[in-house]
Every structure is written in C-alpha cells, then in structure tokens.
Amino acid sequence: MSDISLTVNGKRVSGAAEDRTLLVHFLRENLGLTGTHVGCDTSQCGACVIHVDGKAVKSCTMLAVQASGSNVVTIEGLADGADLHPVQAAFKEHHGLQCGFCTPGMIMAATDMINRHPEGLDEATVRAELEGNICRCTGYHNIVKAILAASETMSSKGKAKQAA
Amino acid sequence: MYSVNYHRAASVADAAKLLKSGDAKLLSGGMTLIPAMKTRLAAPSDLVDLSRIKDLQGVKVSGKTVTIGAATTHHDVASDEKLKRACPALAHMASRIGDPAVRYKGTIGGSIANNDPAADYPAALLALDATIVTNKREIAAGKFFTGLFETALKDGEIITAVTFTAPAKAAYEKFRNPASRYAIVGVFVAKGKDGVRVAVTGAGDDGVFRSKEIEAALTKSFTAAALDGMKISAKNLMSDIHASADYRANLIAVMAKRAVAAANG
Numbered sequence: 001m002s003d004i005s006l007t008v009n010g011k012r013v014s015g016a017a018e019d020r021t022l023l024v025h026f027l028r029e030n031l032g033l034t035g036t037h038v039g040c041d042t043s044q045c046g047a048c049v050i051h052v053d054g055k056a057v058k059s060c061t062m063l064a065v066q067a068s069g070s071n072v073v074t075i076e077g078l079a080d081g082a083d084l085h086p087v088q089a090a091f092k093e094h095h096g097l098q099c100g101f102c103t104p105g106m107i108m109a110a111t112d113m114i115n116r117h118p119e120g121l122d123e124a125t126v127r128a129e130l131e132g133n134i135c136r137c138t139g140y141h142n143i144v145k146a147i148l149a150a151s152e153t154m155s156s157k158g159k160a161k162q163a164a
Numbered sequence: 165m166y167s168v169n170y171h172r173a174a175s176v177a178d179a180a181k182l183l184k185s186g187d188a189k190l191l192s193g194g195m196t197l198i199p200a201m202k203t204r205l206a207a208p209s210d211l212v213d214l215s216r217i218k219d220l221q222g223v224k225v226s227g228k229t230v231t232i233g234a235a236t237t238h239h240d241v242a243s244d245e246k247l248k249r250a251c252p253a254l255a256h257m258a259s260r261i262g263d264p265a266v267r268y269k270g271t272i273g274g275s276i277a278n279n280d281p282a283a284d285y286p287a288a289l290l291a292l293d294a295t296i297v298t299n300k301r302e303i304a305a306g307k308f309f310t311g312l313f314e315t316a317l318k319d320g321e322i323i324t325a326v327t328f329t330a331p332a333k334a335a336y337e338k339f340r341n342p343a344s345r346y347a348i349v350g351v352f353v354a355k356g357k358d359g360v361r362v363a364v365t366g367a368g369d370d371g372v373f374r375s376k377e378i379e380a381a382l383t384k385s386f387t388a389a390a391l392d393g394m395k396i397s398a399k400n401l402m403s404d405i406h407a408s409a410d411y412r413a414n415l416i417a418v419m420a421k422r423a424v425a426a427a428n429g
Contacts, residue, residue, distance in 0.1 A: 002170060019170040019211075043199055044343075046265065055239075055268040061198050062269070065170045066191075066213060109265065116264075131345065132263025 002065045008033070009077025017064050024048045026064035027074060035075040035104050039134070046133030049105035049112075050074045056112030058132070075104035078111065087111050087150040096146035098137035109133050110147045114154055121151045165201045169210045173217060176299050176322055182212040183320055190214055190322065192235050193269035195262065196278050220273070220324060225250045228330045234273025234323040238262070241272060253334035253427070254292070257284050257352070260338070262345050273323040276308070279315050279372075281402070282346040282365060286372035288336060290363035291352035294328035309372050331356040333386070335426035337419045338366070341406055348407050349415035351375075353423045355386055362420060367412040369402045378420050388425040391417060 005014035008031060015030045027033045027050070039047030041060050048060040051073040078085040084092065087110050097103045113129045114121065126144045135143060169186070173179035182188065186209035191197055193215065200206040214220060220235035225246040232241060241247065242259035261267055261275075261284055275285040276296065289296070289305040296303045299322045308316050317323070331354040338350035347366035354361050360382040365372045381390045396416045398409035407415070 018167065020165050020168050041202065043195065043266065046263070049265055056265050057268050058265045061194060063170060063194070063198070063211075066194070066215070113264070129264055132265045 002068070004064050004068045006067055006069065007071045009073055019063065019065050021064045022060055023050075023052075023062045023064045023067050023072075024059035027059065027072075030064075033074050033076050037101055037104055039101065039105070044132070044134065045102065046105040046109055047102050049108040049133065051108060051112065056109050073108075075107060078107065085111070086153045087114065087147070090146040090150035090153065091143070094142050094146040094149055096138065096143045102133060102135045106130075106133050106135065106143055110143075110150065113147065114151045117151070118155065120155055121148060123148065166204065166207045168201070168208060170213065171210060172213045175217060176214075176219065176324055179212050179214055179217070179322055180299055180320060182210070183322070185210045188212055190277070192271040192274040193237060193266075194274075195266050195270035196274065196280070214273075214322070215271075223247050225330075229327065230254075230330055231325050231327040232272055233325050235271050236273075238267035238270050238272070238275075239264075242267065250330040251292075251328075251334060253331075253336055253352070253354070254288055257288055257336040260284075260340075260345075272326055276326070277315060277317060277323055279309050279311075279313055280346070281312050281368065281371045282341075282348070282350075284336065284338065284347060284350055284365060287347075287350050287352040287363040287365035289326060289328070290372055290374060291354040291361045292328040292331060292334070293354075293356065293358070293361055294326050296323055297325040297327060298323050306374075312369075312371050314371070329356060333427040335423040337423040337426060339415050339419060349412050349419050351378075351416060351419040351423050353378075353382065353420060353427055355382075355427065359383055360386060364416055367401050367416055369400050375416065375420070378416075382424060386424065387428065388421045391421045391424065394420075 001016050037047040039045035043061040049056050050059045053070050087107050126147050171182045188210035189208035191211040191213045220233045222233050223244040224231045238258045238261045248255045275283050286309050294305045296308045334354040336352040338347040349367045350365040352363045360379050362375045362378045394417045396413040398413040401409035401412045403409045
C-alpha cells in the first residue's frame with residue numbers, strides 16, 4: 001500500500017491504494033470520477049486518456065502511485081462551470097459522438113493535440129494524431145470535424161487575446 | 165495484475181540499491197512493462213521507477229556528438245530542435261513510435277532494454293553505431309542487442325544514456341502493423357564517416373540485425389538505384405500472422421530503397 005496524493009481537477013486529493021492499482025481505477029473507484037473510461041485495458045483504445053502534468057496519457061497504463069505528486073486533469077475538470085470547454089462544445093455541435101464511450105478520451109486527446117499545434121491543424125494531422133484513440137461508432141468523420149472546429153475556435157480566441 | 169511493491173528512485177545510485185530488492189525490475193515509461201504485467205508475461209516483485217531522475221532526461225548535442233538520457237521520452241526525442249538539426253532521421257523515427265499518448269511516456273532506455281524484435285530504436289542505434297552507457301560501462305550497439313528481448317545488460321546494470329556521432333545522412337522507413345504501429349519491417353540507413361550501416365528491425369528471427377549485402381551495395385553507391393534488383397534471402401527471417409518470411413525479405417529491400425531515397429532528400 002502507498003499513500004497517494006495528487007491534484008485532480010484543481011483539488012488536492014489523497015488516498016491509500018495498493019501499488020498495483022492503475023491510475024484509472026484510482027480515479028474511478030477511489031475518487032468516483034467515472035468520466036474516464038476503461039475500454040480495452042491494453043493501451044490501445046484511448047478511452048482512458050487524461051492529462052498528467054499537462055500531457056495526454058493513457059491512465060490504464062500507469063500506476064496510481066506513479067502519478068503521486070502530479071497534477072491530473074480528467075474530463076470532469078475541463079468545463080468552466082456550466083460553460084463547456086471549446087472541444088466539448090465542438091463535439092456537441094458536430095455530433096462527434098454516438099454511444100459516447102470513447103468521447104472522454106477523444107476530448108482529452110484532442111485538447112492536448114490542439115495545444116501542441118498552436119499553428120492550427122489540418123485533417124491529415126488530426127487523423128494521424130488520433131491513432132491512439134479508437135471509436136467504433138462514428139467512423140471518425142465527425143470527430144475530426146469537431147477537432148478542426150475546436151482548433152479554429154481556440155486559435156482565434158488566442159489571437160483575440162493577443163490582440164487585446 | 166500481481167501484487168507489486170513500487171519504489172521511486174531519487175538517483176541512479178539509489179535505483180541500483182533498490183534494484184537489489186526481491187525480483188525487482190526497472191520502470192521508466194511503463195508502456196511495455198505495465199501491459200506485460202497485466203497479462204502476466206512479467207511479474208516482478210518490485211518496481212524501481214526511474215522516471216523522476218532528472219539526470220536521465222534530455223538530449224544534448226555538442227558538435228556532432230549526440231547524447232540522449234535513458235529516460236528521455238519519445239515525445240522529447242521527436243520534438244528536440246537540436247536533434248532535429250543534428251540527426252533528423254532519429255527525431256522523425258521517434259515521432260512515429262506508437263501513438264501520441266504512448267510517446268509522452270515511453271523512453272529510449274526502456275525501448276532498448278526491452279529489445280523487442282519489432283521495436284524501432286534498436287535499428288536506429290545499430291545503424292548509428294551508438295554507444296549504450298550504463299552505470300557500470302559503455303557497450304557498443306553491435307554488442308548490446310543479443311537476441312529476442314535479450315541484451316548484454318547484466319543484473320543490476322542500468323542504462324543511463326545513449327550516445328552517437330551524427331551521421332552525414334540517415335533515414336528510417338518502416339512498414340507498420342496498422343494496429344500496433346510496430347514495424348513489420350523497419351530499415352534504418354546511416355552514412356557516417358566510417359561508412360554505411362544498415363540495420364533491420366521487425367524481420368529477424370533473432371531480433372535486429374545489420375544487412376551486409378545492402379551495406380555493400382550502398383557503399384559502392386549511396387543511391388536507391390544501387391538496390392535495384394536486390395534479392396534478400398528469407399533465411400533467418402520471421403514468419404507470423406502478420407507476414408511471411410518471404411514477404412518480409414521483399415519488404416527489407418523496399419524499405420531500404422525508400423530510406424536511402426529519404427536520406428538523400
């Protein structure tokens with residue numbers, strides 16, 4: 001057993017867990033944050049993607065104790081109160097989901113992708129960057145559209161901020 | 165997975181000490197080890213986490229000498245501006261390992277210590293004639309990769325860095341398994357001051373190897389045309405559900421040609 005303390009969605013949290021506990025299970029079972037999903041449990045599908053210290057990683061392939069001391073953001077921490085994050089809003093607007101199971105991971109991966117490409121994104125880049133996230137319903141088309149739209153919104157907001 | 169005891173090492177010396185506990189294994193990005201533990205292909209009693217040791221991280225370029233800390237992630241190798249100038253082939257190779265989330269965690273040291281027969285880094289280091297630095301000694305890449313998932317590392321030995329001289333020209337081309345993104349065949353070609361070296365991953369039934377016949381042809385003429393009509397023997401190549409040995413043999417020549425063309429840019 002280890003004592004694990006980390007910042008999750010801006011709040012300091014701590015708890016005891018066995019060293020073998022995966023980070024995704026710690027989030028879901030110890031903290032009740034069930035927005036992060038376990039899809040394949042083999043590091044391939046990306047339903048469990050969260051941000052650890054600002055990087056999108058697969059929380060099914062990391063021990064909770066490895067993350068101790070880190071700053072974690074999950075899908076629950078993305079919206080600003082009742083205002084959806086631009087990526088969430090774009091997924092809603094562009095029907096970027098059907099069953100919704102992959103969506104938390106898609107949105108966390110997309111947010112990281114947009115942050116890494118402040119110059120903007122094109123369709124080929126989005127599709128290549130989504131290699132670690134599997135969706136079995138949408139055929140990806142509307143997910144790609146949503147990410148492109150969100151990238152546009154976020155970069156124009158950034159530009160507006162710079163201008164202001 | 166089985167119960168395990170986790171230790172976070174503060175330094176390489178600390179890690180060496182912790183590694184003596186039970187049947188301990190080193191943990192870096194965990195992108196291979198944790199999945200292997202879930203499927204019980206690996207069941208260490210203890211894990212010694214190297215990922216917070218700052219000395220093991222980062223890329224240094226000094227003249228033509230490149231040194232990459234063992235715990236440097238694929239993401240950091242792929243996006244290092246100094247490396248992109250000194251050896252763009254290696255940065256580009258790192259940018260195509262796994263997927264973005266995997267690249268944020270997986271490390272060069274972890275990849276070569278595991279020596280998966282389809283991993284990318286073993287081909288790069290063998291072709292670049294790199295030196296693997298451990299807490300005990302320096303090992304030439306040619307002596308380091310000894311077989312399937314086997315290396316020259318001894319018990320208690322920890323990789324700290326990888327170092328090589330930037331080649332004049334180099335490129336890596338791989339034919340990827342579309343699901344795993346591992347190489348079905350990957351070929352790294354490098355033209356350095358000591359000649360041409362060509363290393364093949366994904367294909368050999370004993371892991372990464374140098375192709376002497378491609379090296380000989382490219383030494384005469386470092387052009388894709390020099391490989392026209394080159395037939396690679398399927399002997400000692402892998403056959404599995406992804407590709408037969410004959411198919412891999414053909415792919416070696418095709419990937420080598422593409423790599424030379426890319427290296428000549």
